[in-house]
Amino acid sequence: MYRTAVTIIIFLITVLLFPTFVVIGSTDRSENIQKNFSDIEQHWSKDTVREAATKGYIDGYEDGNFHPDKVVTRAEFIKMLVLALKLDIQQGTAHAWYSPFSNAAVRASIHQWSDFTSGDWNSPITREEMARLAVRATEKENNTDPRKWMYIATKTGLITGLDYRGDLGQDDSTSRAQAVTIIERVLKVRNHEELQVDKHAVAQSEVYWHKTNMFTMWQNFISAGKGGFDPENFDVSKLTVETSDGVYKGEITGIYIIDMADPNDPFLPIIPYSIDDLYWTAGADRVQFPVREFNDSYLVYYTQTLDYNKDPENLGTPYYSSNGSIQLSLSGIGELNQVVNEIGNCCNTDHEQYERIVTHGSLEALQNINLKLDPDFDGRVGEGLNTKKIVRVPMKIIPKNIKEWSYFIVDASVSKRSSMPYSSRIYYKPISAQELYTSTKRIELK
Known part of the structure; x- marks a missing residue:
């Protein structure tokens, strides 16, 4: 009788202090996440974000929204990428929350400790940095030219232009919606799916790489x-x-x-x-x-x-x-x-x-x-x-x-x-x- 009373009291305290806490299965959790992301209903990334939520590598904020246009940091992007790829995450004694994810990315040869030459892990990730991680996550690439990553990424469709002329925005920050879009493309390439390629972005990236786009434009008539x-x-x-x-x-x-x-x-x-x-x-x-x-x-x-x-x-x-x-x-x-x-x-x-x-x-x-x-x-x-x-x-x-x-x-x-x-x-x-x-x-x- 005493144990029953204690159990009831603990349950009531839990409900009163944490009224939104609900124990749900994995399927119900994904449906709950999708329903709570009310701010993506009219957003261009709606379907992609819902797909990512179903796979379980993203979550929202306490207000129940995803905030698709919020800038994503280097640490946040690598966490999402590592979770999406289901890499081996080893918990250690490091104080930084992102350390298990960054370590997993390094072990998988997706990231190198020397990659970020300025800023820190809480700095916004640029589109060029995101392209480098995406390329390494999809192929064994021994590239050492920092300006070539955008070219490799656009050629495979991992990165597309920001406008109809293929503007790269390589130094621009990345939004949460853009980050999820790139990660979904990574998963498709790893699943041997072919992506749509933005020819204008490829031409732009070749010029960015080595000052000409003649190899992109003339590959069709010079073998x-x-x-x-x-x-x-x-x-x-x-x-x-x-x-x-x-x-x-x-x-x-x-x-x-x-x-x-x-x-x-x-x-x-x-x-x-x-x-x-x-x-x-x-x-x-x-x-x-x-x-x-x-x-x-x-x-x-x-x-x-x-x-x-x-x-x-x-x-x-x-x-x-x-x-x-x-x-x-x-x-x-x-x-x-x-x-x-x-x-x-x-x-x-x-x-x-x-x-x-x-x-x-x-x-x-x-x-x-x-x-x-x-x-x-x-x-x-x-x-x-x-x-x-x-x-x-x-x-x-x-x-x-x-x-x-x-x-x-x-x-x-x-x-x-x-x-x-x-x-x-x-x-x-x-x-x-x-x-x-x-x-x-x-x-x-x-």
């Missing part, structure tokens, strides 16, 4: 082949042009490949000119082909900086371009152009150049893009440049019908008067010996 069209083989240091005589040093800071058929191309807004004022020309003929009409093409736009240019102009000797401009050239040859190239009688007029580049898919023909400062000018290129009615801009046009078996060369050069230009071979992709013709017999610069 791997001998030498490989592989972003891993791209050496960023070759973007610097430094002459051996100590006169000149400059750098190409970006090579942007823009799809003329895509109005949402992420790099279209960086062009500082109106497309309507740009005209394609070849050789010294007239300025007559509007760039806006080349929708089935890629526009190549490049930026550069100058470190120094010590031209001895007053000596009357060969010297580097006084304006310090680096010229980017792209070369390649298609099968239909082999005979024309060997006999060397191609392209005396713009129309012949146009036919060779656009119809046959060759990159061997000379070409430039000029900005019309005088909309009524219709003369020859030299006249327009001398009278300042046109100005040459750092761009090229590449047709999409370039043949897969073309070789591909990218050079950066600084012109010298009365001599050949000094060049830096940025990229060289051969195919096979029988496809290397006269114009391709170039010495690889060391």
Whole structure:
């Protein structure tokens, strides 16, 4: 009788002090969590958060809400990721609540103690830090380049852009809803499911990684082949042009490949000119082909900086371009152009150049893009440049019908008067010996 009375008293005290405490099974708990997350009913992450709650690796706050837009810390994200992956969590004597989870992530090779170079575990996790953890959680990646994690993550669909142009926001903090979304993608990849890839985010991340997106944009029409069209083989240091005589040093800071058929191309807004004022020309003929009409093409736009240019102009000797401009050239040859190239009688007029580049898919023909400062000018290129009615801009046009078996060369050069230009071979992709013709017999610069 006494024991029964004591039991009843303890039960009543418990109910009075902790009125919301209810003992429920795992299934009932997930349903209870979903019902209490009233703040996600109209949120874009509603279904994803409910899925995560069902799996049991997230919980809400005391007010019964999830707070999907609240910033998540490094410690909080790693805890959710470790719980979602069901990693072995070993309780120790550490005082920090997150230590068992961070230790589990390290043991699973998802995190390294040297990863966070600033802040602490309570700092908001950035999208780039989240991408690194997500990639390591889905594949064995020995990457040591800190700027490459976003590229790997976007290529597999783990990370998508923040807007329709694929903005990465790599330094932005991460919300709880975004964190759960990434973790759900990690689980899908580990389950061998294929994710949707944001092509604009991939292009943005490749530029962030090594200053160009040509491997992302051109992988469809330039195959791997001998030498490989592989972003891993791209050496960023070759973007610097430094002459051996100590006169000149400059750098190409970006090579942007823009799809003329895509109005949402992420790099279209960086062009500082109106497309309507740009005209394609070849050789010294007239300025007559509007760039806006080349929708089935890629526009190549490049930026550069100058470190120094010590031209001895007053000596009357060969010297580097006084304006310090680096010229980017792209070369390649298609099968239909082999005979024309060997006999060397191609392209005396713009129309012949146009036919060779656009119809046959060759990159061997000379070409430039000029900005019309005088909309009524219709003369020859030299006249327009001398009278300042046109100005040459750092761009090229590449047709999409370039043949897969073309070789591909990218050079950066600084012109010298009365001599050949000094060049830096940025990229060289051969195919096979029988496809290397006269114009391709170039010495690889060391």
